Amino acid sequence: MKRVAALAICGLVAGAAVALAAPGPRYRIGFANLTDDPGTKIEATGFTGDLVRESFVLAVRELPVDLVLYDNHGDPHRAIANAETAVRDRVDLFIEYNDDPSANASVAAIMTKAGLPVLAINYPVPGAPLYTADDGEAGRIAGEALAESAVRDWEGHPLLGLIVGDWERGAARLDARAAGVRAGLTRRLKTLRIVKIAPADLGRVASANPGAKLLVATMSDPLALAAKQTLEAAGRAGDAVIVGQGLDPSIHGGQSDRREIDPNxxxxxxxxxxxxxxxxxxxxxxxxALAVLRGERIPARTVTRHVLVTASTVWREYPPTDLQ
Known part of the structure; x- marks a missing residue:
């Protein structure tokens, strides 16, 4: 009897192993990136398009997916041409990352005609689920962090909130980000004076307010590093705290030795x-994308999980030996 039971257990284990080893369906997914250019910063951050592309190449390694890559080159006409090529390439699903609304409408029409599902990144494609950053939420997180720092360290001191950005670039995103910062700051500091300025004006504004502690929210990490240099040169480093946006390699350093946000x-x-x-x-x-292809329902809008990362938490997010 024991031998029969043992054989039955062995049979169950073997069956489970076969089931786990049995290959499921593989899917052919097309991804058209906003740009693959390593010299072009995107989304008003310090990130470049090649890092987005690389994340797909790395992520697909453990998935039942054959990835077909396209580069939109930041060009609406190229985005439309890539969608047409993807149809000819017989992809099962198309991921579109393109910032031109008219081109995205054309892409939607092409894919609808071909009967192919679409996912959109950061910019809506009609009828497609959207994965996107939440600039307002990201700004709010920064504003609240600055306000909490001021309440903790500078109670009773005059305060000045500064929102620093290249306002002519990525206007819609930056406006949402700045509005979030303002909301985050004023939740704790109801009467705080807040000024939106360009990077070139930071030194002048700091010098014009010698008695104030400066709560500086920059719209990107490169601007945070530039603001630090400006305030140090003006002799105001002891009177300022800065929070950036993005957490890109310029600020956390990746595997390089240049890390501004670092436990050390x-x-x-x-x-x-x-x-x-x-x-x-x-x-x-x-x-x-896989959930869509398997017939599962996904939200119409999925947002990035934005979090504040500091010197005490950065290695949790980007370990020095992070191989992604």
């Missing part, structure tokens, strides 16, 4: 940065 650099006036994780989009978007 806790004295920096750059307190932290709000993570956007553009270099992990592949890990977020491809599972959504």
């Amino acid at each position: 650099n806790r004295g920096s006036i750059v307190f932290g940065s709000v993570a956007f994780y553009l270099d992990r989009y592949g890990y977020e978007v491809l599972p959504l």
Whole structure:
């Protein structure tokens, strides 16, 4: 009897192993990136398009997916041409990352005619689920962090809120980000004076307010590093705290030795940065694509999980030996 039971158990284990080893369906997924150019910063952050592409290449390694890559080159006409090519390439699903509404409408029409599902990144494609950053939420997180820092360290001191951005670039995103910062700051500091300025004006404004402690929200990490240099040169480093946006490699350093946000650099006036994780989009978007292909319902809008990352938490998000 024991031998029969043992054989039955062995049979169950063997059957489970076969089931686990049995290959499921493989899917052919097309991804058209906004741009693959390593020199072009995207989404008003310090991230570049090649990092988004690389995240898809890395994420697909453990998935039943054959990835077909396209580069939109930031060109609406190329985006439409890539969609047409993807149909000819017989993809099962198309992921579109393109910032032109008219071109996205054309892409939607092409895919609808071909009977192919679409996922959109950061910019809507009619009828397609959207994965997107939430600029307002990211700004709010930064504003609240600055306000909490001021309440903790500078109670009773005059305060000035500064929102620093290249306002002519990525206007809609930056406006939402700045509005979020303002909301986050004033939730704790109801009467705080807040000024939106360009990077070139920071030194002048700092010098014009010598008695104020400066709560500086920059719209990107490169601007956070530039603001730090400006305030140090003006002799105001002891009167300022900075929070950036993005958590891109310029601020956390990746595997390089240049890390502004680092457990060994806790004295920096750059307190932290709000993570956007553009270099992990592949890990977020491809599972959504697979869910669609398997007939599962996904939300019409999925947003990035923005968090504030500081010197005490950065290695949790980007370990020094992170191989992604």
